[in-house]
Amino acid sequence: MPSILRIKMKARSVFFKLLLSFLGVIVLLVIFELLTYGVFRQSLRDEIIKYNTVNLTNTTNDYEKHYELLEKTMLNLYLNPRLQELNSKPYLDYVAANKVTDYLSNIVSNQALYLNNLFIYDVKHSLMLEKSRGASPESMFTEYYVNPVYTYSFWKKQFEEGGPMTIYPAASYLRNDSPGDTTGPVWPMLVKSRFYPDFMMLAFVDADRMFQAFHRSVNDNFYVLDASGRLLFASGSAADKPLPALPPGQDWVKADNQYFFYTTGPKTGFTYVNLVPDGHISSQLIKLNLTFVAVLLVAIAASVTVSVLFTVRFNNPVQRIVDSIKSLNEQDTVPRHDNEFELIRGNIGFLLQQRHLRHQDLEEKHALLRYHSYMNKLKKIRGLPVAGAEQLSEQKPFRVVLFHLSFNHPFHTEIQAEEERAASYIREYINHVVTKELEGSLTFQIERNQILSIIHPAPEEEDRLRTTLDGIVSVLSTDKAYCFLTIAVSPLHAHTASLTDAYEEALGLIRHRPFDDETVVLEAQNVPQEPFVVPxxxxxxxxxxxxxxxxxxxxxxxxxxxxxxxxxxxxxxxxxxxxxxxxxxxxxxxxxxxxxxxxxxxxxxxxxxxxxxxxxxxxxxxxxxxxxxxxxxxAADPIITGATAYVTERYTEDITLDLVASWLNITGGYLSTYFKEKTGINFLDFVNDVRIGKAKELLRQTDLRIQDIAGRVGYQNMNSFNRMFKKITGVTPSEYRRSGTQM
CATH class of the missing domain: 1.20.272 (Zinc Finger, Delta Prime; domain 3)
Structure with missing residues (x-):
């Protein structure tokens, strides 16, 4: 029975109640965390599915953009002058054919296009050209590129019936001219143009390289199907798995412990499918569960420990107060109480009595305190604003010293402090030093990054002012990585009525500081004012x-x-x-x-x-x-590409707007307007820029006469060349050659 009473007594103590309060808060927080985790866990699976959907969307966009790039590249071939030269003659011009073959080789060598090969079918001459040879269509697909599905008969039919752009299922081709050599899986891509029926373009796109460049997923299981549902490409183990039907309005479906994510390309209409095992998503949830449980247990243990320690630290002072009250109340006139706060409240009367007994002693000491207060007021120890107000009315010469703060990038990234707080610390330091060394000075902050000191130096104190400023520079330069100061010292003014003029002079000095991040002291006589003019x-x-x-x-x-x-x-x-x-x-x-x-x-x-x-x-x-x-x-633009290529390749010839427009099969007026709209400059200005640019190279790199250089870049008249050169560069050709690289 006594033990039960002791337990009840302890339960009413401050320590026990405070500890229970903390534990109650911890329980509420744990319940809240569990509820939050339940909601979060339900949405985590959706987020993982959304992540995989975004991955497939990015893959689809990359594939679709690449198809569009390949189509534009092959359509641009129709405008190539080498192809026009091959088509212009009734007979087969082998020299022109070799030029086309070399050009195809250059295109295929562009790694960004992921091309295995590129073919041009010349219908008029029944000739198939590719990067390394030319042959008849039958020879090309029976001797050099052999596949049991894509035979000569198949391609002959496609050449006759295929649409403007058709992409066929990926397949490997056997190279009979290189025994045992195959192309690897390539996507045949056929492009036609009704405006140029004499030629057809066929590209072999490297399917594996495109997959490695564009595919984003946690594994390599990937499908590509055309608009009719025909399989065009499959990677990893995807080729062995049938595709489940996609419910309407969804972009993913789960079947046989697998997640199938679907997207459709906007240009081709192809269906792209990523396959993600359910185990991958479940494993992420299991890791989350384990992590959450571990963190929760650690948090509970830490919270309980902190609660006990805090309760003990709070209870100890209360207990000491209670012990003090008991020691003062030795007669025990106050009834016993069950907890500490009741005991404190019951002894308030005793404390009031003690206060009354000591009141007279405090009154005597208060007189002494009033005496010290008057002394402080007499000595004006009340802060800077009082002293400053009296100084502004004095008829004494003064200088303005303006401190301008500049903060470097590491201040914000490494210290991560507020500029205003740093400025206040620097102001306090400057105020301490200036006030100590220069009597009667006043320092205050006038802008976020400006600190102003008003100094009244006697003639013999001018050297002390310089020494004080040098000491400030020495101290603040230690933090030059984070901030630096520009210290501007105005000339000596006779009266404080010129305070505004002095401040403006100091501002002018700061604007003309050296271009560096060193803390410097500027005076009127050591600030350069010579302007710099750009040539x-x-x-x-x-x-x-x-x-x-x-x-x-x-x-x-x-x-x-x-x-x-x-x-x-x-x-x-x-x-x-x-x-x-x-x-x-x-x-x-x-x-x-x-x-x-x-x-x-x-x-x-x-x-x-x-x-x-x-x-x-x-x-x-x-x-x-x-x-x-x-x-x-x-940007793929046949007109601009053709016009600029014509000028850069034939700038030595006589070039006119109508001549280039005729070469592009458009009118001169249309070319002029279109070129200005797309490039921002006139066509003739572009021609002159190209020619003068070539002339500048020849002037710098050769010893040719200026007359010869003018002829080499397309100017037959020296006056026209000199006038245009000076208009564009600002100097004559002779002056440009003499100046060399100094211009």
């Missing part, structure tokens, strides 16, 4: 290379300019204006040719403090701009 010829070269999408040449020219600016010791303002000018010209050029000019880089020129950072900024911005320009140029 027009170099700006013209940058613009021309940017229009051509040549990032390497643009960056080379920019680096030459930055080297000149470094040599001339250009200040930060000049570098920032230069960066803004290049950025503005780049965005204007992109806008002028109809491209998106936004978000070329995440940085702003004002965030750059060194030449290396500015160089990385230009690399990112110019690289992105040229990528957009080149993407537009590389």
């Amino acid at each position: 027009d010829a170099l700006m013209q070269e940058i613009k021309a290379n940017l229009q051509a999408g040549n990032a390497a040449n643009v960056l080379q020219a920019l680096r030459r300019l930055m080297a000149q600016m470094e040599k001339r010791k250009a200040d930060a303002l000049a570098f920032h204006e230069f960066a803004r000018e290049i950025t503005h010209k780049t965005t204007r050029l992109l806008h002028g040719i109809g491209l998106d000019s936004g978000k070329l880089t995440d940085l702003e020129p004002e965030q750059l403090h060194t030449v290396s950072k500015l160089d990385r900024y230009f690399e990112a911005m110019i690289g992105e701009a040229c990528r957009r320009i080149n993407n537009k140029k590389e």
